[in-house]
Amino acid sequence: xxxxIGTLLAQVSRLLRRSFDxxxxxxxxxxxxxxxxxxxxxxxxxxxGALAEMLEVEPITLGRMIDRLQEAELVExxxxxxxxRAWRIFLTDKGEGLLDKLRPFGHETLDxxxxxxxxxxxxxxxxxxARVRSNLSRKVQPVxxxxx
Amino acid sequence: xxxxIGTLLAQVSRLLRRSFDxxxxxxxxxxxxxxxxxxxxxxxxxxxGALAEMLEVEPITLGRMIDRLQEAELVExxxxxxxxRAWRIFLTDKGEGLLDKLRPFGHETLDxxxxxxxxxxxxxxxxxxARVRSNLSRKVQPVxxxxx
DNA sequence: GGAATATAGTGAGCATTGCTATTATATCCA
DNA sequence: TGGATATAATAGCAATGCTCACTATATTCC
Numbered sequence: 001x002x003x004x005i006g007t008l009l010a011q012v013s014r015l016l017r018r019s020f021d022x023x024x025x026x027x028x029x030x031x032x033x034x035x036x037x038x039x040x041x042x043x044x045x046x047x048x049g050a051l052a053e054m055l056e057v058e059p060i061t062l063g064r065m066i067d068r069l070q071e072a073e074l075v076e077x078x079x080x081x082x083x084x085r086a087w088r089i090f091l092t093d094k095g096e097g098l099l100d101k102l103r104p105f106g107h108e109t110l111d112x113x114x115x116x117x118x119x120x121x122x123x124x125x126x127x128x129x130a131r132v133r134s135n136l137s138r139k140v141q142p143v144x145x146x147x148x
Numbered sequence: 149x150x151x152x153i154g155t156l157l158a159q160v161s162r163l164l165r166r167s168f169d170x171x172x173x174x175x176x177x178x179x180x181x182x183x184x185x186x187x188x189x190x191x192x193x194x195x196x197g198a199l200a201e202m203l204e205v206e207p208i209t210l211g212r213m214i215d216r217l218q219e220a221e222l223v224e225x226x227x228x229x230x231x232x233r234a235w236r237i238f239l240t241d242k243g244e245g246l247l248d249k250l251r252p253f254g255h256e257t258l259d260x261x262x263x264x265x266x267x268x269x270x271x272x273x274x275x276x277x278a279r280v281r282s283n284l285s286r287k288v289q290p291v292x293x294x295x296x
Numbered sequence: 297g298g299a300a301t302a303t304a305g306t307g308a309g310c311a312t313t314g315c316t317a318t319t320a321t322a323t324c325c326a
Numbered sequence: 327t328g329g330a331t332a333t334a335a336t337a338g339c340a341a342t343g344c345t346c347a348c349t350a351t352a353t354t355c356c
Contacts, residue, residue: 005270006164006258007183008277011204013161015284016154017312018344025345032312035155049334056159061313063335068311085321085334110154113280122153125276128269129156132261136163166314173315180342197304209343211305216341233304233351 016113023105027098028072034102036065040075040091041099047086053139074098164261171253175246176220182250184213188223188239189247195234201287222246 020031029037039054040046046054052062066089069075074095080086091099114122168179177185187202188194194202200210214237217223222243228234239247262270 003274003278004254004258005262005274005277006168006179006254008274008281009157009161009164010179010183012277012281012284013157014343015204015281016157019284020154021344030311031154031158035158047334056163057312058314059335060315060337065312080334083322083334085319087335106152106154110152113283114153115283117276117279121272121276124269124272126151126153126156128265128273129153129160130151131265133156133160133163135261135263136160136167162313169314178314178341195304205342206344207305208307208345213342215306228304231304231352233349235305 016109019112020105020109023108024102027101029074029098029102033065033069033074034099034106036062036069037074037091037095037099037102040089040095044090045078045088047080047083047088049086051089056133056137056139069095164257167260168253168257171256172250175249175253177222177246177250181213181217181222182247182254184210184217185222185239185243185247185250188237188243192238193226193236195228195231195236197234199237204281204285204287217243 017031020034024030024034035055036051039051043051043054048062048066049059052059055062066075066077066087070077073092076090076092077087078090080088117125165179168182172178172182183203184199187199191199191202196210196214197207200207203210214223214225214235218225221240224238224240225235226238228236265273
């Protein structure tokens, strides 16, 4: 195989999604949807643009996901009283409940994926991936903690 | 942010695709298509099932990609003389030519992505990702080189 | 030889993701 | 104040990727 970091990353990312989705299929939630729900647990009331930026996806992508999550009654859109263009997104009780059910699936997926990978290697992996994400992100980077 | 290896991997993979696609847009080829063309350079004449397995995607996914690549005259399907169910896939001259044009875009994308990541870190990244892929793959694993 | 099973590929339907373009509303500045 | 510009969200179109179901052909085994 013509091993290449880009190809490898794409494959691993796809396999990880497939692995989670297999587990969560019965619940009817995909991994990207789970990520949105998780983010809303921490950032309740964010608008769609802010959520899209946190997830590094385009606003239209996130908007469509919110459509489906709203249809499934897992989140709700509330008008922003200060900006009539914007929606503020909140988890519903049903969404909160689902998050609790999904958490074990996430852990199980990662446990399988990272079998035989040491703590040090996991830390290194996260550090390198964070660096790559920063290199590729369109977001303005905050000034580095260690600035030169 | 609720940093989690799965989320990070998905983001990096998406950003990498977006970065390549921005560069290659003028040529009209996406990154997954490029990966298929690259694979065909090495494994000319493979059937769709074998290509799908190498790319870790489902046969139907690869089949649809071959449809589009064939429509664009970048690959061709030839009947397998020994198995009337199967197609053997080959690059066309046009496909070969495009590969030469795409190679620099691939390198450029990776150069930007891996800026500030040392050779040792890149090697470690590839090794860890390969391990994770192996953990998640549905393929029967070959006996490990270092077996116990 | 012929039935049971396996394999190669495709069709329908859906979610995710992107690009480009558009609408509605905010903000900025002359 | 009012026109120019920016921002929040959405509409349409297309590619990737999956599941499930199906057809056609190979292989296996009685």
